[in-house]
Amino acid sequence: MNVRRSGQPADVAGLAGVPPPAADLAGLIGEVAKGDEAAFRALYDQISGQVLGIVTRVLRDPAQSEEVMQEVLLGVWRNAARFDPAAGSAAAWIMTQAHRRAVDRVRSQQSASDRELRAAVAVIPYDEVAEAVQASLEHERVRHCLTGLTAVQRETVTLAFYGGYSYREVAQLLGIPVGTVKTRMRDGLIRLRDCMGVE
Amino acid sequence: MRSSAPDPHDLVGAYVMDAVDAGDRAAFERHLAGCEACREEVRGLRETVARMAATADRPPRPELREQTMQAAARLRQLPPALAQQAPRGWSRLRTVWRGTSRAARSQSWTVRVAALAAVACLAVAVLFGAQMHGAQTRLNAATAHARAMAAVLGAPDAIMLTAKIRTGGTATVVMSHHARELVLTAHGLPVLPRAWVYQVWLMGPAGNRSAGLLYAVRGKMAGPMLISGLLGGDKVGLTVEPAGGARRPTTRPILLLNLGS
Numbered sequence: 001m002n003v004r005r006s007g008q009p010a011d012v013a014g015l016a017g018v019p020p021p022a023a024d025l026a027g028l029i030g031e032v033a034k035g036d037e038a039a040f041r042a043l044y045d046q047i048s049g050q051v052l053g054i055v056t057r058v059l060r061d062p063a064q065s066e067e068v069m070q071e072v073l074l075g076v077w078r079n080a081a082r083f084d085p086a087a088g089s090a091a092a093w094i095m096t097q098a099h100r101r102a103v104d105r106v107r108s109q110q111s112a113s114d115r116e117l118r119a120a121v122a123v124i125p126y127d128e129v130a131e132a133v134q135a136s137l138e139h140e141r142v143r144h145c146l147t148g149l150t151a152v153q154r155e156t157v158t159l160a161f162y163g164g165y166s167y168r169e170v171a172q173l174l175g176i177p178v179g180t181v182k183t184r185m186r187d188g189l190i191r192l193r194d195c196m197g198v199e
Numbered sequence: 200m201r202s203s204a205p206d207p208h209d210l211v212g213a214y215v216m217d218a219v220d221a222g223d224r225a226a227f228e229r230h231l232a233g234c235e236a237c238r239e240e241v242r243g244l245r246e247t248v249a250r251m252a253a254t255a256d257r258p259p260r261p262e263l264r265e266q267t268m269q270a271a272a273r274l275r276q277l278p279p280a281l282a283q284q285a286p287r288g289w290s291r292l293r294t295v296w297r298g299t300s301r302a303a304r305s306q307s308w309t310v311r312v313a314a315l316a317a318v319a320c321l322a323v324a325v326l327f328g329a330q331m332h333g334a335q336t337r338l339n340a341a342t343a344h345a346r347a348m349a350a351v352l353g354a355p356d357a358i359m360l361t362a363k364i365r366t367g368g369t370a371t372v373v374m375s376h377h378a379r380e381l382v383l384t385a386h387g388l389p390v391l392p393r394a395w396v397y398q399v400w401l402m403g404p405a406g407n408r409s410a411g412l413l414y415a416v417r418g419k420m421a422g423p424m425l426i427s428g429l430l431g432g433d434k435v436g437l438t439v440e441p442a443g444g445a446r447r448p449t450t451r452p453i454l455l456l457n458l459g460s
Contacts (some may be wrong), residue, residue, distance in 0.1 A: 004205075035276060037271065037272065040268070040271055041264075042385060044267060044268070048259050048264075048364040049258040049259065050252070050255070050256055050304075052259050053252075053254070053255025053256050053257040054254075056257055056395040060359045060373075066259060066260070066263060069259060070225075070263060070266070070270065074267065074271055077276065078274055078275075078276055078277055079276075079277055081276060081279040082277060082279060082280045086240065088242050088245050088246060089249070090247060091249055092245045092246050095249040096248075096252075097254065098214075098250070099217055102216045103217040103218075109387060124395050125450060140251075143255045149244065155346075155349070155350075156255060160216045160218035161216045161218075162355070163349070166213070166219075167210075167218045167219065168220075170218065171348050173346065175346070176423050181213075182209040182212065182213055184212075185218070185298055186209060186211050186212035189215065189216075189247055190212075190244070192251070193246070193247040196250055198243055198246045198247050198250070198299075
């Protein structure tokens with residue numbers, strides 16, 4: 001496996017199968033761009049769990065989330081040559097696509113008809129005592145930074161990002177003006193950025 | 200009261216969180232094209248939301264790995280973008296992706312309903328908000344209610360459960376253990392004769408507590424109902440009771456949903 005290449009110190013024996021560190025992500029995308037399937041495999045191992053994590057958090061449904069996760073990874077494969085490191089980190093490039101695709105899916109379903117919904121309901125297997133469909137997580141740092149926001153900043157950011165709502169919908173939900181929602185989203189994210197120490 | 204000329208740049212937060220519609224997005228990207236400082240802000244905020252996105256690690260089922268590899272092997276890669284194409288980077292991908300994804304959407308219906316139900320639930324919460332322009336007093340109560348539901352739906356520990364109701368229909372619950380609250384909806388509930396009503400219960404070691412009545416309307420979703428005060432070991436129960444409801448369940452539950460707490 002030629003997974004660990006450019007920019008790495010001398011190869012360490014026995015690292016096959018160990019996911020390369022995050023710093024390698026951009027390098028992997030460079031290899032993927034040349035059609036290197038081993039690099040794509042390594043990239044999948046490194047990022048698919050996080051992609052599935054955010055997609056599931058927004059979409060909730062496990063089967064659809066897996067589908068979107070695969071679309072995201074295949075998108076990385078297909079578009080690898082168009083990744084531009086100057087425009088942002090590799091992780092941000094991939095997670096942006098993951099989030100956007102999950103939100104797109106949520107939005108497209110909002111227009112799905114009731115009839116479709118009822119047809120789908122009809123095929124759920126019977127289960128008297130249902131067990132949890134698990135979702136979720138929490139990452140201490142983000143959590144900590146979120147607690148540093150004002151209530152309105154946190155509500156608007158959380159509903160938009162994790163809930164998949166548009167800013168207009170958030171305004172309706174919270175009963176506050178659209179203009180306020182926009183500015184709270186912006187200053188909330190700026191505060192998060194500073195708290196997380198993003199460059 | 201709206202300001203006469205909103206600053207287009209205010210949209211940057213919503214934009215990086217994908218909380219904009221196509222029209223807003225296009226307008227904002229036009230704004231970006233002429234503003235270097237704005238592009239820099241977008242870059243920093245994208246890194247921020249990418250970290251928010253990366254807080255959930257959920258390893259996919261092992262078989263998806265080979266499936267994805269095989270799909271990649273059949274998928275032709277795109278050449279690098281030419282330098283003069285603008286705007287660079289993020290937005291252009293969107294168009295590319297639309298074309299590639301259709302083929303991958305060949306999944307069974309079976310589990311989809313869960314998300315559909317959740318989305319319906321969210322949509323109702325939104326509609327609920329949208330219908331509030333009438334009476335001021337109702338508005339405040341409704342806003343508080345929508346806000347409480349939004350808190351559950353957006354909770355970091357939110358999980359979703361679905362189960363078939365014995366007499367027909369499906370119940371969906373979105374729950375936050377942390378907040379001890381849940382939002383219940385039901386689809387396809389048979390309409391009851393006038394003398395009867397559906398009643399929702401929390402049933403557990405702490406006893407059976409009524410959570411309220413649920414009204415079935417033909418072809419419509421019942422709920423959403425916000426239920427607070429979850430205690431350890433509670434299940435959500437649904438019974439059919441005489442009109443007006445009962446103090447204790449008097450019939451066998453037609454749904455008993457284990458909340459896994």
